[in-house]
Structure formats: structure tokens, C-alpha cells
Amino acid sequence: MIDTLNQRHAMPGVVQFVEGRGGLPKAVVSNPHAGAEVYLHGATVTAFQPRGQAPVLWLSPQALFQPGKAIRGGIPVCWPWFGPHPADPSKPQHGFVRTMEWSFVHAGCLPDERTELRLHLQDTTDTRAMWPHAFRLELRVLVGRSLEVTLTTHNTSNHEALVSAALHSYFAVSDIHTVQIDGLDGRDYIDLTAGRIIRRHAGRAVIDQEVDRIYIGTEDACLVRDIAGKRILQVGKSGSRSTVIWNPWSAKAAKLADFPDDGFHTMVCVETANAGPDTRQIKPGASHALTQTIEVMEAAV
Numbered sequence: 001m002i003d004t005l006n007q008r009h010a011m012p013g014v015v016q017f018v019e020g021r022g023g024l025p026k027a028v029v030s031n032p033h034a035g036a037e038v039y040l041h042g043a044t045v046t047a048f049q050p051r052g053q054a055p056v057l058w059l060s061p062q063a064l065f066q067p068g069k070a071i072r073g074g075i076p077v078c079w080p081w082f083g084p085h086p087a088d089p090s091k092p093q094h095g096f097v098r099t100m101e102w103s104f105v106h107a108g109c110l111p112d113e114r115t116e117l118r119l120h121l122q123d124t125t126d127t128r129a130m131w132p133h134a135f136r137l138e139l140r141v142l143v144g145r146s147l148e149v150t151l152t153t154h155n156t157s158n159h160e161a162l163v164s165a166a167l168h169s170y171f172a173v174s175d176i177h178t179v180q181i182d183g184l185d186g187r188d189y190i191d192l193t194a195g196r197i198i199r200r201h202a203g204r205a206v207i208d209q210e211v212d213r214i215y216i217g218t219e220d221a222c223l224v225r226d227i228a229g230k231r232i233l234q235v236g237k238s239g240s241r242s243t244v245i246w247n248p249w250s251a252k253a254a255k256l257a258d259f260p261d262d263g264f265h266t267m268v269c270v271e272t273a274n275a276g277p278d279t280r281q282i283k284p285g286a287s288h289a290l291t292q293t294i295e296v297m298e299a300a301v
């Protein structure tokens, strides 16, 4: 598999394929702007590090790199439903594509020396048993000073499809106690720590307990101010009307086998999504693109 991937897609000095953790194949990108890594498992971006910066994405040291398990960290792809299945709790949380092996279809270099990777996935007998639609998914990753990730859904079936989805990004922060998140002021959110009641957010978001919120009807970028880390992460988006904020805090972190008990101190999820009332109806033959763009701002925090 690795040899075939390198024969077809490697770009000497820029893109190469290696056996990653658990022996799973991953693409390793190195260009003048940044380094990055993408596993074919779940099409999961697990690393992004602009030159001269600390790693931007958080990856659990206890993450499981094995069939059927989602990678804990990086940018898991939640699709075709976000959270528990709306009607059948026996179906996997966050859909089924983050645990499937995607096909790597393209690696290329843009004129500005950004690196473009594309991965595809389409329906199978197993997926149709869980979700009765034909589909083709593409994940495109653009590695530059910023990281641009686009999940495009192609509804190749002959009937409308309801899709909720998320680019479930885990960001590395120096100290969660000094993190502030801008961009959510005045927005309503579904509070999953309080029985999904809807609250209205005012001001900056701080994380001082378990936080699990789906902000709805928002197309705004977020700024993750990592005061202790002396940097700001800008999380921009398009094709998305929901933003999810999550930190498990201590009790829930202790219950997650693939999450260190103290891991909540150095991560926060800011997810570009369409969930709840923002679920998308995709007509037969139509497509929808969900994009998250991550950039380290040079400005002082």
C-alpha cells in the first residue's frame, strides 16, 4: 500500500507516504510554509505546523490507530450525522466516515507552493445499510501558512439527503485556563451539558468546566486566544452555519480511554459544522462544500 501510494502520488521532498501509528498509512507534507500529516483512516488530518510555530492541532498520545476507531485529535470528519444518530442510538456516534479507509486520489503543488491533497470515499453495501444513500465524499486539504480543509458531499443518489456534519478540529493550547474564544457573541447555542437547552451567548467564551455547545445560525470566524501560548488561532469557515465548542474537562476526560486524564488542559475543539437546525438538505445530483480555514495570527494576544 505504502509503495503504491508513493509510486502514484509522492512528490520528492514535499509529499511522501509512510506507515503511521498502528501501521496505518499517512501522507506527510513538508513545504516552505508548513508541515502536515493526513491519515487515510477517516481522512484525518493529524498534524499542521506552520514554519516557526508550535503545532496547531492537538493529538491524544493515547489515540487509537486501529480499524473501527476514530482518531482522537486532529480533524476527524463527522458525517452524515453529527453526534448520536437522530433516530437510532445503535448507529455510530458522528456517523461512519471517520472510521473508514479513504482513497488517496491526488497530491499537487500550487503556484504559491501550497500543497494540495485530495481523498475520496463513496458508498458501500455497509454504508447503505446504515444510511440509504449513494454518495461520494471528497476531502481536500490545502497546506500553506494556513490550513484549508474542505469536505464536499456529492449526493449521487436519486433522492434528497439530509446531512449534518462537522470538521471536528482539536486545537493545541498552552493552558485552557487562559483561553478565550471570540466570534460567538450574541449567538444562540444548544447546551449539551444542560439537556440541550438553548442559551444566548454574550461576550467571549472561556473554558472553566465541561463545555459542549452547538452554536447555531452563525457563519462567523472564531478567534482562539491562547494567552499563555501567546498566539491567536483564527478559525474561518464557509458552507457552515454551526460552530461547536467542546472541552471534556476533568470528569469526562477521565472516562475517555483514548484521552489523557489531564489532556483537557491543553486542547479545545472548535468545530466547523452543520448540526441541529442547520442540518443541510442536499438534492439529488447536488453537492455541498464545508470548509474550515485555520491560521495562526501573528498579532499579540
Ligand code: TA6
Pocket (backbone or CB within 6 Å): 070, 083, 093, 094, 168, 192, 212, 244, 245, 246, 269, 271
Ligand atoms: O464535539 C462535541 C461532541 O459531540 C461531544 O459531545 C463529544 O462526544 C465529542 O463530540 C467527542 O465525541 P467522540 O465520539 O469523538 O468521543
